[in-house]
Amino acid sequence: MAVNNNQKAVVLLSGGLDSSTVLAIAVSEGYEVTALSFRYGQNHAHETDQATKIAKKFGVGDHTIIDIDLSIFGNSALTGQFEVPKTINMAALSEDIPITYVPARNTIFLSYALAMAEVREASIVMLGVNALDYSGYPDCRPEYVESFEEMANLATKRAVEGNSLKIVAPLLHLTKAQIIARGMALGVDYSMTTSCYDPDISNRACGSCDACRLRLRGFQENKMIDPAEYQ
Amino acid sequence: MAVNNNQKAVVLLSGGLDSSTVLAIAVSEGYEVTALSFRYGQNHAHETDQATKIAKKFGVGDHTIIDIDLSIFGNSALTGQFEVPKTINMAALSEDIPITYVPARNTIFLSYALAMAEVREASIVMLGVNALDYSGYPDCRPEYVESFEEMANLATKRAVEGNSLKIVAPLLHLTKAQIIARGMALGVDYSMTTSCYDPDISNRACGSCDACRLRLRGFQENKMIDPAEYQ
Numbered sequence: 001m002a003v004n005n006n007q008k009a010v011v012l013l014s015g016g017l018d019s020s021t022v023l024a025i026a027v028s029e030g031y032e033v034t035a036l037s038f039r040y041g042q043n044h045a046h047e048t049d050q051a052t053k054i055a056k057k058f059g060v061g062d063h064t065i066i067d068i069d070l071s072i073f074g075n076s077a078l079t080g081q082f083e084v085p086k087t088i089n090m091a092a093l094s095e096d097i098p099i100t101y102v103p104a105r106n107t108i109f110l111s112y113a114l115a116m117a118e119v120r121e122a123s124i125v126m127l128g129v130n131a132l133d134y135s136g137y138p139d140c141r142p143e144y145v146e147s148f149e150e151m152a153n154l155a156t157k158r159a160v161e162g163n164s165l166k167i168v169a170p171l172l173h174l175t176k177a178q179i180i181a182r183g184m185a186l187g188v189d190y191s192m193t194t195s196c197y198d199p200d201i202s203n204r205a206c207g208s209c210d211a212c213r214l215r216l217r218g219f220q221e222n223k224m225i226d227p228a229e230y231q
Numbered sequence: 232m233a234v235n236n237n238q239k240a241v242v243l244l245s246g247g248l249d250s251s252t253v254l255a256i257a258v259s260e261g262y263e264v265t266a267l268s269f270r271y272g273q274n275h276a277h278e279t280d281q282a283t284k285i286a287k288k289f290g291v292g293d294h295t296i297i298d299i300d301l302s303i304f305g306n307s308a309l310t311g312q313f314e315v316p317k318t319i320n321m322a323a324l325s326e327d328i329p330i331t332y333v334p335a336r337n338t339i340f341l342s343y344a345l346a347m348a349e350v351r352e353a354s355i356v357m358l359g360v361n362a363l364d365y366s367g368y369p370d371c372r373p374e375y376v377e378s379f380e381e382m383a384n385l386a387t388k389r390a391v392e393g394n395s396l397k398i399v400a401p402l403l404h405l406t407k408a409q410i411i412a413r414g415m416a417l418g419v420d421y422s423m424t425t426s427c428y429d430p431d432i433s434n435r436a437c438g439s440c441d442a443c444r445l446r447l448r449g450f451q452e453n454k455m456i457d458p459a460e461y462q
Contacts, residue, residue: 068299104346107386111342115335144385151378155338160369 003028008122010113011035013063015051017193017215018128018171021183025170026126027058028186034120035063036113040105046203047194052190062120066112106139110148110167116157117165124166125152131172132181145169176218184222191227204229235261239353241344242266244294246282248424248446249359249402252414256401257357258289259417265351266294267344271336276423285423292428294350297343337370339396341379348396349389355397356383361410362403376400405447415453422458435460 009031013019026033037051048065055063062080106129113125129140138144149167153159171179183190195215205212217219219226240262244250257264268282279296286294337360344356360371369375380398384390402410414421426446427436436443438461450457 015237096424103349104342104387107340107382108339111335111339114338118334138388138391139386141385144382147378147382147385151338151375151382154372154375154378155370156335157332157369 004033007124008032008034008117008120009126011060011123012109012113012119012127013037013051013055014126014128015047015049015054015194016128016211017176017183017190017195017218018130018179019051020054020188020190020193021179021186022126022128022170023054023058023060024183024186024188027060029070031062031124033058033062034116034122035060036109036116037063037064037065038068038109038112040068040102046199050192050194057189057192064116068108068112101137104139106137106144107148110152114152114165116154118156121158121163122165123163124168126168126170126181128171129169130174130176132175142169142172145172175221175222176214177221180218180222180224184224189227191229195228200231202229204231206231236357237263237264239265239348239351240355240357241348241351241353241357242291243340243344243358244268244282244286245359246278246280246285246425247359247442248407248414248421248426248449249361249410250282251285251419251424252292252410252417253357253359253401254285254289255414255417255419258291262355264291264293265347265353266291267340267347268296269299269340269343270296271299271333276317277430281423281425288420290421292373293306295347299339299343328462335370335374337368338379341383343397345383345386349387352394353396354394355399357401359402360400361405361407363406373400373403376403391403406452407445408452410427411449411453411455415455420458422460426458426459431462433460435462437462 009026009061011019011023011026011033014025014037023035024031035051035055037048039048052063106127110125110127116122117125129145131141145167149165150164152167159165174182180190194203194205195211197209197211198206200206205228207216216226238261240257241251242254242257242264244254244266245268251263254264254266259337266282266286267299268279270279283294329427337358341356341358347353348356360376362372380396383396383398390396405413411421425434425436428440429437431437436459438447
Protein backbone atom coordinates (compact mmCIF):
# COMPACT_ATOMS: atom_id res chain seq x y z
CA MET A 1 0.00 0.00 0.00
CA ALA A 2 2.92 2.37 0.60
CA VAL A 3 2.78 3.71 -2.93
CA ASN A 4 3.14 7.36 -1.99
CA ASN A 5 6.55 7.33 -0.35
CA ASN A 6 8.26 10.71 -0.57
CA GLN A 7 4.92 12.40 -1.13
CA LYS A 8 3.59 14.70 1.52
CA ALA A 9 0.02 15.00 2.77
CA VAL A 10 -1.65 17.57 5.00
CA VAL A 11 -4.38 15.89 7.07
CA LEU A 12 -7.09 17.89 8.84
CA LEU A 13 -7.23 16.16 12.23
CA SER A 14 -9.98 17.18 14.64
CA GLY A 15 -9.41 14.21 16.93
CA GLY A 16 -12.84 12.81 16.11
CA LEU A 17 -13.66 9.39 14.70
CA ASP A 18 -13.69 10.41 11.04
CA SER A 19 -10.49 12.47 10.88
CA SER A 20 -8.58 9.89 12.95
CA THR A 21 -9.56 7.30 10.36
CA VAL A 22 -8.35 9.61 7.59
CA LEU A 23 -5.00 9.99 9.36
CA ALA A 24 -4.67 6.19 9.49
CA ILE A 25 -5.51 5.98 5.77
CA ALA A 26 -2.90 8.63 4.87
CA VAL A 27 -0.20 6.87 6.89
CA SER A 28 -1.15 3.46 5.46
CA GLU A 29 -0.85 4.86 1.95
CA GLY A 30 2.74 5.89 2.62
CA TYR A 31 2.36 9.67 2.81
CA GLU A 32 4.63 11.76 4.97
CA VAL A 33 1.93 13.44 7.02
CA THR A 34 1.55 16.95 8.42
CA ALA A 35 -1.45 16.99 10.77
CA LEU A 36 -3.38 20.23 11.23
CA SER A 37 -5.85 20.88 14.05
CA PHE A 38 -7.83 23.93 15.10
CA ARG A 39 -8.97 25.41 18.36
CA TYR A 40 -11.99 27.47 17.40
CA GLY A 41 -13.97 27.98 20.57
CA GLN A 42 -15.71 24.64 20.23
CA ASN A 43 -17.32 23.26 23.36
CA HIS A 44 -15.40 20.02 23.08
CA ALA A 45 -11.97 21.70 23.07
CA HIS A 46 -10.30 18.64 24.51
CA GLU A 47 -10.53 17.21 20.98
CA THR A 48 -7.22 18.92 20.23
CA ASP A 49 -5.54 17.04 23.11
CA GLN A 50 -6.86 13.82 21.65
CA ALA A 51 -5.67 14.86 18.20
CA THR A 52 -2.17 15.24 19.66
CA LYS A 53 -2.29 11.73 21.14
CA ILE A 54 -3.64 10.22 17.93
CA ALA A 55 -0.97 11.93 15.79
CA LYS A 56 1.67 10.59 18.15
CA LYS A 57 0.25 7.08 18.04
CA PHE A 58 0.55 7.07 14.25
CA GLY A 59 4.11 8.39 14.40
CA VAL A 60 3.19 11.81 12.97
CA GLY A 61 5.69 14.25 14.50
CA ASP A 62 4.59 17.23 12.40
CA HIS A 63 1.36 18.38 14.08
CA THR A 64 0.29 22.03 14.19
CA ILE A 65 -2.63 23.40 16.19
CA ILE A 66 -3.94 26.73 14.96
CA ASP A 67 -6.00 29.05 17.12
CA ILE A 68 -8.87 30.65 15.28
CA ASP A 69 -11.79 32.54 16.61
CA LEU A 70 -14.89 31.32 14.81
CA SER A 71 -17.02 32.32 17.77
CA ILE A 72 -17.13 35.88 16.43
CA PHE A 73 -19.41 34.50 13.73
CA GLY A 74 -21.85 33.21 16.34
CA ASN A 75 -24.99 31.27 15.55
CA SER A 76 -23.85 27.69 16.03
CA ALA A 77 -24.46 25.21 18.81
CA LEU A 78 -20.87 24.00 18.39
CA THR A 79 -19.41 27.32 19.48
CA GLY A 80 -21.62 27.58 22.51
CA GLN A 81 -24.35 30.04 21.57
CA PHE A 82 -27.20 27.65 22.23
CA GLU A 83 -27.91 24.14 23.40
CA VAL A 84 -27.01 21.05 21.43
CA PRO A 85 -30.31 19.40 20.49
CA LYS A 86 -30.98 15.91 21.86
CA THR A 87 -34.36 15.16 20.37
CA ILE A 88 -33.65 14.83 16.66
CA ASN A 89 -35.20 11.87 14.93
CA MET A 90 -32.45 9.80 13.30
CA ALA A 91 -34.50 9.50 10.12
CA ALA A 92 -34.50 13.26 9.75
CA LEU A 93 -30.74 13.66 10.08
CA SER A 94 -30.01 13.98 6.38
CA GLU A 95 -32.76 16.40 5.51
CA ASP A 96 -31.86 19.69 7.12
CA ILE A 97 -28.72 21.64 7.82
CA PRO A 98 -27.92 20.79 11.45
CA ILE A 99 -27.96 23.44 14.17
CA THR A 100 -24.29 22.54 14.70
CA TYR A 101 -23.40 24.10 11.32
CA VAL A 102 -20.63 26.73 11.64
CA PRO A 103 -20.50 29.32 8.81
CA ALA A 104 -17.80 28.49 6.25
CA ARG A 105 -15.94 26.29 8.72
CA ASN A 106 -14.52 23.79 6.26
CA THR A 107 -13.56 26.57 3.87
CA ILE A 108 -11.56 28.28 6.61
CA PHE A 109 -9.95 24.99 7.67
CA LEU A 110 -9.09 24.05 4.08
CA SER A 111 -7.64 27.51 3.44
CA TYR A 112 -5.15 27.02 6.26
CA ALA A 113 -4.45 23.51 4.95
CA LEU A 114 -3.79 25.04 1.53
CA ALA A 115 -1.22 27.40 3.03
CA MET A 116 0.38 24.56 4.97
CA ALA A 117 0.45 22.37 1.85
CA GLU A 118 2.35 25.09 0.03
CA VAL A 119 4.89 25.52 2.82
CA ARG A 120 5.39 21.76 3.26
CA GLU A 121 5.33 21.10 -0.51
CA ALA A 122 2.52 18.60 -0.05
CA SER A 123 0.70 17.11 -3.03
CA ILE A 124 -2.52 16.28 -1.22
CA VAL A 125 -4.82 17.55 1.52
CA MET A 126 -7.02 14.92 3.14
CA LEU A 127 -10.09 15.56 5.26
CA GLY A 128 -12.79 13.48 6.87
CA VAL A 129 -15.98 14.97 5.47
CA ASN A 130 -18.79 12.59 4.77
CA ALA A 131 -21.78 13.09 2.52
CA LEU A 132 -23.98 10.23 3.71
CA ASP A 133 -24.57 10.74 7.39
CA TYR A 134 -24.50 14.54 7.23
CA SER A 135 -25.54 15.58 3.77
CA GLY A 136 -27.08 18.55 5.55
CA TYR A 137 -23.70 20.32 5.74
CA PRO A 138 -23.15 22.16 2.46
CA ASP A 139 -19.37 22.04 2.89
CA CYS A 140 -19.34 18.25 3.20
CA ARG A 141 -20.65 17.59 -0.33
CA PRO A 142 -18.54 16.16 -3.18
CA GLU A 143 -19.23 19.17 -5.42
CA TYR A 144 -17.93 21.48 -2.70
CA VAL A 145 -14.71 19.50 -2.26
CA GLU A 146 -14.13 19.42 -6.04
CA SER A 147 -14.74 23.14 -6.32
CA PHE A 148 -12.32 23.90 -3.50
CA GLU A 149 -9.69 21.83 -5.29
CA GLU A 150 -10.17 23.80 -8.51
CA MET A 151 -9.82 27.09 -6.65
CA ALA A 152 -6.78 25.83 -4.73
CA ASN A 153 -5.00 25.04 -7.98
CA LEU A 154 -5.30 28.68 -9.00
CA ALA A 155 -4.44 30.15 -5.60
CA THR A 156 -0.81 29.46 -4.83
CA LYS A 157 2.68 30.03 -6.13
CA ARG A 158 3.27 26.29 -5.92
CA ALA A 159 0.26 25.55 -8.13
CA VAL A 160 1.25 28.21 -10.66
CA GLU A 161 4.66 26.57 -10.85
CA GLY A 162 3.03 23.33 -11.97
CA ASN A 163 2.60 21.38 -8.73
CA SER A 164 -1.06 20.50 -8.53
CA LEU A 165 -2.78 19.82 -5.24
CA LYS A 166 -5.43 17.17 -4.66
CA ILE A 167 -8.16 17.69 -2.04
CA VAL A 168 -9.26 14.19 -1.08
CA ALA A 169 -12.10 13.12 1.19
CA PRO A 170 -11.65 9.33 1.47
CA LEU A 171 -14.74 8.89 3.67
CA LEU A 172 -17.05 10.92 1.46
CA HIS A 173 -19.24 8.02 0.36
CA LEU A 174 -18.82 5.65 3.30
CA THR A 175 -21.40 4.96 6.01
CA LYS A 176 -20.31 5.41 9.62
CA ALA A 177 -20.20 1.61 9.94
CA GLN A 178 -17.88 1.36 6.91
CA ILE A 179 -15.64 4.12 8.28
CA ILE A 180 -15.30 2.29 11.60
CA ALA A 181 -14.55 -1.03 9.87
CA ARG A 182 -11.87 0.66 7.74
CA GLY A 183 -10.28 2.33 10.76
CA MET A 184 -10.30 -0.84 12.84
CA ALA A 185 -8.47 -2.65 10.04
CA LEU A 186 -5.84 0.11 10.09
CA GLY A 187 -5.34 -0.01 13.85
CA VAL A 188 -7.27 3.08 14.95
CA ASP A 189 -7.98 2.99 18.69
CA TYR A 190 -11.40 4.59 18.79
CA SER A 191 -11.30 4.87 22.57
CA MET A 192 -8.93 7.80 21.88
CA THR A 193 -11.44 9.64 19.70
CA THR A 194 -14.27 11.98 20.59
CA SER A 195 -17.42 12.53 18.62
CA CYS A 196 -19.84 13.97 21.18
CA TYR A 197 -21.03 17.55 20.71
CA ASP A 198 -21.82 17.89 24.41
CA PRO A 199 -19.50 15.87 26.68
CA ASP A 200 -19.51 16.29 30.48
CA ILE A 201 -16.62 17.84 32.41
CA SER A 202 -14.86 14.46 32.46
CA ASN A 203 -15.13 14.41 28.64
CA ARG A 204 -17.52 11.49 28.67
CA ALA A 205 -19.89 11.40 25.68
CA CYS A 206 -23.56 12.23 26.20
CA GLY A 207 -24.84 9.34 24.07
CA SER A 208 -27.78 11.33 22.79
CA CYS A 209 -26.58 14.11 20.45
CA ASP A 210 -26.51 13.55 16.66
CA ALA A 211 -22.83 12.70 16.65
CA CYS A 212 -23.14 10.14 19.47
CA ARG A 213 -26.15 8.47 17.86
CA LEU A 214 -24.46 8.15 14.49
CA ARG A 215 -21.34 6.77 16.10
CA LEU A 216 -23.18 4.26 18.29
CA ARG A 217 -25.20 3.06 15.33
CA GLY A 218 -21.97 2.61 13.33
CA PHE A 219 -20.47 0.38 16.01
CA GLN A 220 -23.76 -1.56 16.36
CA GLU A 221 -23.83 -2.23 12.63
CA ASN A 222 -20.32 -3.70 12.96
CA LYS A 223 -21.56 -5.77 15.92
CA MET A 224 -19.01 -4.02 18.09
CA ILE A 225 -19.07 -2.09 21.34
CA ASP A 226 -17.99 1.57 21.08
CA PRO A 227 -14.88 1.79 23.32
CA ALA A 228 -15.49 5.51 24.06
CA GLU A 229 -16.56 6.49 27.56
CA TYR A 230 -20.20 7.44 27.93
CA GLN A 231 -21.92 9.23 30.81
CA MET B 232 -25.31 55.61 -7.82
CA ALA B 233 -26.95 54.29 -4.64
CA VAL B 234 -28.56 51.40 -6.46
CA ASN B 235 -27.78 48.78 -3.85
CA ASN B 236 -29.67 50.16 -0.86
CA ASN B 237 -30.64 47.44 1.60
CA GLN B 238 -27.96 45.17 0.18
CA LYS B 239 -25.03 44.27 2.36
CA ALA B 240 -21.38 44.04 1.39
CA VAL B 241 -18.37 42.66 3.22
CA VAL B 242 -15.26 44.68 2.29
CA LEU B 243 -11.75 43.39 2.97
CA LEU B 244 -10.04 46.49 4.35
CA SER B 245 -6.30 46.35 4.95
CA GLY B 246 -5.96 50.10 5.39
CA GLY B 247 -3.86 50.33 2.24
CA LEU B 248 -4.49 52.46 -0.83
CA ASP B 249 -6.33 49.80 -2.82
CA SER B 250 -8.69 48.48 -0.16
CA SER B 251 -9.53 52.00 1.04
CA THR B 252 -10.57 52.81 -2.51
CA VAL B 253 -12.73 49.67 -2.58
CA LEU B 254 -14.43 50.76 0.64
CA ALA B 255 -15.22 54.12 -0.94
CA ILE B 256 -16.63 52.37 -4.02
CA ALA B 257 -18.83 50.06 -1.90
CA VAL B 258 -20.21 53.01 0.10
CA SER B 259 -20.76 55.08 -3.05
CA GLU B 260 -22.73 52.22 -4.59
CA GLY B 261 -25.13 52.22 -1.66
CA TYR B 262 -24.13 49.03 0.10
CA GLU B 263 -24.46 48.65 3.84
CA VAL B 264 -20.83 47.77 4.56
CA THR B 265 -19.20 45.37 7.00
CA ALA B 266 -15.43 46.00 6.95
CA LEU B 267 -13.10 43.13 7.77
CA SER B 268 -9.41 43.56 8.64
CA PHE B 269 -6.72 41.12 9.74
CA ARG B 270 -3.75 41.26 12.06
CA TYR B 271 -1.50 38.52 10.75
CA GLY B 272 1.94 39.29 12.07
CA GLN B 273 2.68 41.70 9.25
CA ASN B 274 5.50 44.15 9.82
CA HIS B 275 3.26 47.08 9.07
CA ALA B 276 0.71 46.20 11.78
CA HIS B 277 -0.35 49.82 12.19
CA GLU B 278 -2.33 49.30 8.97
CA THR B 279 -5.18 48.00 11.11
CA ASP B 280 -5.27 51.29 13.07
CA GLN B 281 -5.50 53.12 9.79
CA ALA B 282 -8.22 50.75 8.63
CA THR B 283 -10.21 51.71 11.72
CA LYS B 284 -9.85 55.43 10.94
CA ILE B 285 -10.76 54.94 7.30
CA ALA B 286 -13.85 52.86 8.15
CA LYS B 287 -14.92 55.58 10.57
CA LYS B 288 -14.37 58.31 8.00
CA PHE B 289 -16.72 56.54 5.59
CA GLY B 290 -19.35 56.03 8.30
CA VAL B 291 -18.84 52.27 8.50
CA GLY B 292 -19.65 51.31 12.08
CA ASP B 293 -19.44 47.56 11.52
CA HIS B 294 -15.69 46.87 11.41
CA THR B 295 -14.17 43.62 12.68
CA ILE B 296 -10.45 42.95 13.09
CA ILE B 297 -9.54 39.26 13.15
CA ASP B 298 -6.29 37.99 14.61
CA ILE B 299 -4.72 35.25 12.54
CA ASP B 300 -1.28 33.79 12.77
CA LEU B 301 0.07 33.47 9.26
CA SER B 302 3.61 33.72 10.57
CA ILE B 303 3.53 30.01 11.35
CA PHE B 304 3.68 29.48 7.60
CA GLY B 305 6.93 31.45 7.35
CA ASN B 306 8.72 32.22 4.13
CA SER B 307 7.49 35.72 3.37
CA ALA B 308 9.13 39.10 3.74
CA LEU B 309 5.76 40.49 4.84
CA THR B 310 5.68 38.42 8.02
CA GLY B 311 9.20 39.30 8.99
CA GLN B 312 11.30 36.29 8.03
CA PHE B 313 13.61 38.21 5.73
CA GLU B 314 14.30 41.67 4.44
CA VAL B 315 11.98 43.51 2.08
CA PRO B 316 13.89 43.95 -1.18
CA LYS B 317 14.65 47.49 -2.34
CA THR B 318 16.48 46.84 -5.56
CA ILE B 319 13.78 45.48 -7.83
CA ASN B 320 13.64 46.95 -11.30
CA MET B 321 10.17 48.40 -11.90
CA ALA B 322 10.03 46.77 -15.32
CA ALA B 323 10.44 43.36 -13.74
CA LEU B 324 7.60 43.82 -11.27
CA SER B 325 5.01 41.90 -13.23
CA GLU B 326 7.15 38.96 -14.17
CA ASP B 327 7.84 37.01 -11.00
CA ILE B 328 5.98 36.17 -7.83
CA PRO B 329 7.19 38.79 -5.33
CA ILE B 330 9.16 37.83 -2.24
CA THR B 331 6.31 39.45 -0.30
CA TYR B 332 3.97 36.61 -1.34
CA VAL B 333 2.29 34.97 1.69
CA PRO B 334 1.04 31.40 1.12
CA ALA B 335 -2.71 31.30 0.46
CA ARG B 336 -3.23 34.69 2.09
CA ASN B 337 -6.15 35.88 -0.01
CA THR B 338 -7.81 32.46 0.26
CA ILE B 339 -7.66 32.66 4.05
CA PHE B 340 -8.92 36.27 4.05
CA LEU B 341 -11.75 35.45 1.64
CA SER B 342 -12.74 32.41 3.70
CA TYR B 343 -13.28 34.61 6.75
CA ALA B 344 -15.15 37.08 4.53
CA LEU B 345 -17.35 34.22 3.32
CA ALA B 346 -18.22 33.33 6.91
CA MET B 347 -18.91 36.97 7.71
CA ALA B 348 -21.05 37.35 4.58
CA GLU B 349 -23.17 34.42 5.73
CA VAL B 350 -23.65 35.81 9.24
CA ARG B 351 -24.41 39.34 7.98
CA GLU B 352 -26.54 38.06 5.08
CA ALA B 353 -24.40 39.98 2.61
CA SER B 354 -24.81 39.51 -1.12
CA ILE B 355 -21.31 40.61 -2.09
CA VAL B 356 -17.71 40.46 -0.88
CA MET B 357 -15.43 43.16 -2.28
CA LEU B 358 -11.64 43.14 -2.24
CA GLY B 359 -8.88 45.28 -3.66
CA VAL B 360 -6.80 42.81 -5.64
CA ASN B 361 -5.28 44.06 -8.83
CA ALA B 362 -4.01 42.04 -11.76
CA LEU B 363 -2.02 44.72 -13.55
CA ASP B 364 0.59 45.96 -11.15
CA TYR B 365 1.05 42.66 -9.36
CA SER B 366 0.19 39.90 -11.77
CA GLY B 367 2.90 37.98 -9.96
CA TYR B 368 0.53 37.11 -7.11
CA PRO B 369 -1.45 34.02 -8.14
CA ASP B 370 -4.32 34.93 -5.82
CA CYS B 371 -4.79 38.35 -7.45
CA ARG B 372 -5.77 36.98 -10.88
CA PRO B 373 -9.30 37.15 -12.33
CA GLU B 374 -9.49 33.37 -12.75
CA TYR B 375 -8.68 32.93 -9.08
CA VAL B 376 -11.39 35.36 -7.96
CA GLU B 377 -13.96 33.68 -10.24
CA SER B 378 -13.03 30.26 -8.95
CA PHE B 379 -13.32 31.37 -5.32
CA GLU B 380 -16.81 32.71 -6.10
CA GLU B 381 -17.86 29.37 -7.57
CA MET B 382 -16.60 27.50 -4.53
CA ALA B 383 -18.23 30.01 -2.16
CA ASN B 384 -21.59 29.40 -3.77
CA LEU B 385 -21.35 25.71 -2.84
CA ALA B 386 -19.93 26.24 0.64
CA THR B 387 -22.59 27.79 2.82
CA LYS B 388 -26.06 27.24 4.16
CA ARG B 389 -27.04 30.64 2.80
CA ALA B 390 -25.91 29.71 -0.72
CA VAL B 391 -27.68 26.34 -0.59
CA GLU B 392 -30.85 28.21 0.38
CA GLY B 393 -30.64 30.19 -2.87
CA ASN B 394 -28.82 33.37 -1.86
CA SER B 395 -25.85 33.64 -4.17
CA LEU B 396 -22.74 35.55 -3.23
CA LYS B 397 -20.67 37.68 -5.58
CA ILE B 398 -16.93 38.09 -5.08
CA VAL B 399 -16.04 41.38 -6.74
CA ALA B 400 -12.65 42.95 -7.28
CA PRO B 401 -13.46 46.41 -8.69
CA LEU B 402 -9.78 47.36 -9.12
CA LEU B 403 -8.79 44.16 -10.91
CA HIS B 404 -8.07 45.75 -14.28
CA LEU B 405 -7.16 49.28 -13.20
CA THR B 406 -3.68 50.77 -13.12
CA LYS B 407 -2.49 52.31 -9.85
CA ALA B 408 -3.01 55.75 -11.43
CA GLN B 409 -6.61 54.88 -12.33
CA ILE B 410 -7.24 53.54 -8.82
CA ILE B 411 -5.98 56.77 -7.29
CA ALA B 412 -8.08 58.89 -9.66
CA ARG B 413 -11.17 56.85 -8.80
CA GLY B 414 -10.54 57.14 -5.06
CA MET B 415 -9.88 60.88 -5.20
CA ALA B 416 -13.20 61.36 -6.99
CA LEU B 417 -14.90 59.46 -4.15
CA GLY B 418 -13.24 61.46 -1.39
CA VAL B 419 -10.58 59.02 -0.19
CA ASP B 420 -7.95 60.81 1.90
CA TYR B 421 -4.83 58.92 0.85
CA SER B 422 -2.78 60.53 3.62
CA MET B 423 -4.63 58.09 5.87
CA THR B 424 -3.50 55.03 3.91
CA THR B 425 -0.32 53.00 4.09
CA SER B 426 1.24 51.05 1.29
CA CYS B 427 4.87 50.67 2.40
CA TYR B 428 6.13 47.17 3.18
CA ASP B 429 8.88 48.53 5.40
CA PRO B 430 7.92 51.75 7.25
CA ASP B 431 10.09 53.25 10.01
CA ILE B 432 9.04 53.33 13.66
CA SER B 433 7.09 56.54 13.02
CA ASN B 434 5.20 54.69 10.27
CA ARG B 435 6.71 56.81 7.54
CA ALA B 436 6.99 55.05 4.19
CA CYS B 437 10.40 54.00 2.89
CA GLY B 438 9.81 55.22 -0.66
CA SER B 439 11.84 52.41 -2.18
CA CYS B 440 10.01 49.08 -1.74
CA ASP B 441 7.77 47.73 -4.55
CA ALA B 442 4.60 49.05 -2.94
CA CYS B 443 6.03 52.58 -2.43
CA ARG B 444 7.34 52.73 -6.00
CA LEU B 445 4.05 51.66 -7.52
CA ARG B 446 2.16 54.13 -5.38
CA LEU B 447 4.48 57.04 -6.12
CA ARG B 448 4.32 56.30 -9.85
CA GLY B 449 0.49 56.24 -9.63
CA PHE B 450 0.40 59.71 -8.09
CA GLN B 451 2.97 61.01 -10.59
CA GLU B 452 0.87 59.77 -13.50
CA ASN B 453 -2.04 61.76 -12.05
CA LYS B 454 0.29 64.77 -11.74
CA MET B 455 -0.34 64.72 -8.01
CA ILE B 456 1.80 64.65 -4.89
CA ASP B 457 1.34 61.57 -2.70
CA PRO B 458 0.07 62.97 0.64
CA ALA B 459 1.56 60.06 2.62
CA GLU B 460 4.53 60.73 4.89
CA TYR B 461 7.86 59.49 3.59
CA GLN B 462 11.15 59.09 5.46
